[in-house]
Amino acid sequence: MASIRKHRDKWQVRIRRAGLQPLSKSFSLRKDGAEWARQMEVKADRAELPTDLKALQRITLADLVVRYRDTVSVKKRGYENERISLTAFLHHPICSKRLSDLRTEDFAAYRDQMLQTVKPTSLKRYLDPIHNLFEVARHEWGVPLRDNPLGRLKLKAPSQRRERRLLSGEWERILEAARLCRNPWIEPIIRLALATGMRRGEVLALEDNQIDLERRSLLIRKTKNGHARTIPLTVEAVRILGQLLRGRLGPLFPITRNAFRLAWERLRERADLGDFHFHDLRHEAISRFFELGLNPPEVALISGHRDMRQLFRYTHPLREGIIDKMDRSTS
CATH class of the missing domain: 1.10.150 (DNA polymerase; domain 1)
Structure with a gap:
């Protein structure tokens, strides 16, 4: 904040602001001092003035x-x-x-x-x-940093967009490997992920009070984007959840994220899945929803995407299916 005072035959202007070096200057005319003070205040608002090195x-x-x-x-x-x-x-x-x-x-x-x-x-x-x-x-903390030291750091990372879908025989190998797991929750977690397109964290956090089998709906309270959503359930999802809910209250899967991660890595090696990730089951599910004939808003309701561009990143129709449709249209 600027202060202006008369000192002998000069007008002395001082500017003090937290995190910035104090500034002072003398002027013959008060109006010149006031104009300089306004200019410095604007620069301070724009973070263009020297920071207080002692604070840093x-x-x-x-x-x-x-x-x-x-x-x-x-x-x-x-x-x-x-x-x-x-x-x-x-x-x-x-x-x-x-x-x-x-x-x-x-x-x-x-x-x-x-x-x-x-x-x-x-x-x-x-x-x-x-x-x-x-x-x-x-x-938010008032630390007098002029800029972000990471703002100009160059780091070229390749695109993380994936187009991996289940290949012939992989789903059967996944289920076979899941049945060999000592943990009985691995197989239903995997089946439910493919039947609903839910993220791993959303599946693992499921509780009985989120599920309404009569209405075939499931409420996902904690999501990646912070927006809760209610999704419709397929017949397969209803079957899986119906088995899990028998005599159970509270969390459906008493397993930690890390325990499941380790179990999945062992399963992936046992099933010889190569570069197939658990998150690819979500890609597979969303792509299948489109192949069933659901339109983008309907799929977004299930997947939780609020940006259609992000939704289409998850959509990878099988080339074989496209070829079949093209052949049918010309026959």
Whole structure:
């Protein structure tokens, strides 16, 4: 905030704002001083003035990471994975740097070092919360950072778009391998994922009070985009859920996310699935919904997509099916 006072035969203007270096200048005319003060206030609003290095010298990157992990990440649905990632990041020497000394060049060196052991897509996933951390620090915590040091960091990651669908015989091998699992919940989880197109976390979080078999509907309260949705159930989904609900209250699947992840990895190796991921069952289900003749709004109601462009990324009709339709249209 600017202050103007008469000092001898001059008008002295001082500007003080939290996180910025104090500014002062003298003028012969008061109106010139007031005009300069307005210009400096505008620059301050635009983050164009020098930051207060003393404030940044008191804070290390580790201080921000710990605060972000314990106050922001903890509120996220994917907190456990992000907590592990951020805690591991704290052991890197870059976290001992003070914010006054931290530059994009430091993260470029970190990027180059990490790329020797991890893929670009994995590194991007690790850096996403760090990038968001600086945005929160700048805009919500009042940390006087002029810009985000990760904002100009270049990291080219290949597209994660997948077109993997079940090949002939793979579904049978998946079920056969699932029946060999010691955990009895693996097979119904996999069957339900394909019958509904639900995400892994949505399936694992299911409870009995979300299901209405009479109306053939299922309420998904916690979703990736934060919007609850009610989906219609296929005959197969009703059959699976009917068996699971017999005499059960509360959670349908008493298994942790990590336990299921490990079980799936063993199953995938046993069934010789190659690069088939569990999330590909969602791709398969959505593609099958379209092949059944459902239109995009109807499929979006089931999948939960609010952006049609994202929905179509999950849609991979089998080429054989397209060829059959083309042949029928010309016969």
